[in-house]
Amino acid sequence: MFITSPGRLRQRGIIGMNKRNVIYIGQNNKRRFYPRVDDKLQTKILAQQAGIAVPRLIGVARYQNHTRQLADFLAEEQAFVIKPSKGSGGKGILVITGRDGQEYLKPSGSRVNNQALRRHASNILSGLFSLGGKPDVAMIEELVNFSDVFDGFSFEGVPDIRIIVYKGYPVMAMTRLSTSDSDGKANLHQGAVGVGIDIGSGKALNAVQFGRPLEIHPDTGRNLKELEVPDWPVFLELASRSYEITELGYLGADIVLDKEKGPLILELNARPGLAIQVANNYGLESRVRRVEEEISRGRRDPAERVAFSMRHFAA
Ligand SMILES: Nc1ncnc2c1ncn2[C@@H]1O[C@H](COP(=O)(O)OP(=O)(O)O)[C@@H](O)[C@H]1O
Ligand SMILES: [Mg+2]
Known part of the structure; x- marks a missing residue:
């Protein structure tokens, strides 16, 4: 998956599988809270109780x-x-x-x-x-009636937006676009395109397929740099609020865009993958440190956390 050597990646603050499992997941995600995300019914009930938008x-x-x-x-x-x-x-x-x-x-x-x-x-x-x-x-x-703003960016499947949330702070985002290689599925290992999304603006950063950079969607021909997520702060706030309902310090929120209802959380993940760093050409480590620093200054509500992330993690 990675094109550069593990040493180079570490230098750039890109975390690996081991560190993710031991530090990010092991220290932040209590096992007894896993069912809140591994079981979609529980996630839905928690979200609906908290007034968080879901199908x-x-x-x-x-x-x-x-x-x-x-x-x-x-x-x-x-x-x-x-x-x-x-x-x-x-x-x-x-x-x-x-x-x-x-x-x-x-x-x-x-x-x-x-x-x-x-x-x-x-x-x-x-x-x-x-x-x-x-x-x-x-x-x-x-049924989610997917918005057409991403039309032409994905081959068959409809894109969702994955946002990594560290202790309630959105730290990194991407979207996965299906391709003919990925058989219409949004799975990066099967050949979907990953596009890093700027936390500050909701605009596309880099795109990768099979770990290699690319500019144009291989099937649809759309310039991937033109991808922009509308209502971006709403996406970030939804993701951020999933911290309160799950109490998981490290999670991935998958959000889809409904035509009438706007952004909706489709599912949450306690073990989000690391390829998002490749799609962003940036490592998680420095952002996590920045969040830790900020947390040591006091508790913040989701809106404040989103404002912080948009300010500090903009590309
Ligand atoms: N309510 C829905 N409306 C429309 N499509 C949906 C809905 N739920 C799931 N899907 C489709 O199925 C895919 C996987 O759904 P998801 O809930 O994330 O389950 P999984 O854990 O299997 O990934 C979504 O990306 C979407 O394409
Ligand atoms: Mg899913």
């Missing part, structure tokens, strides 16, 4: 007999998503964008009937998509 929870199927009532339960819903509460990597997510009579429509235009919907929910409950195959619950949430 609305429509319902939860907890037991197999719930799946039989699913069709009736969803009778009034036009568009929704069914996902495993403990899923990852997009596994087991069924997106329904509309209905046609008795059937449901998928984004591809293909159809799903009630029986298939029920079977899908049933598979989620039995743990088919969840870590270690453990039994899970099926969450039904409203």
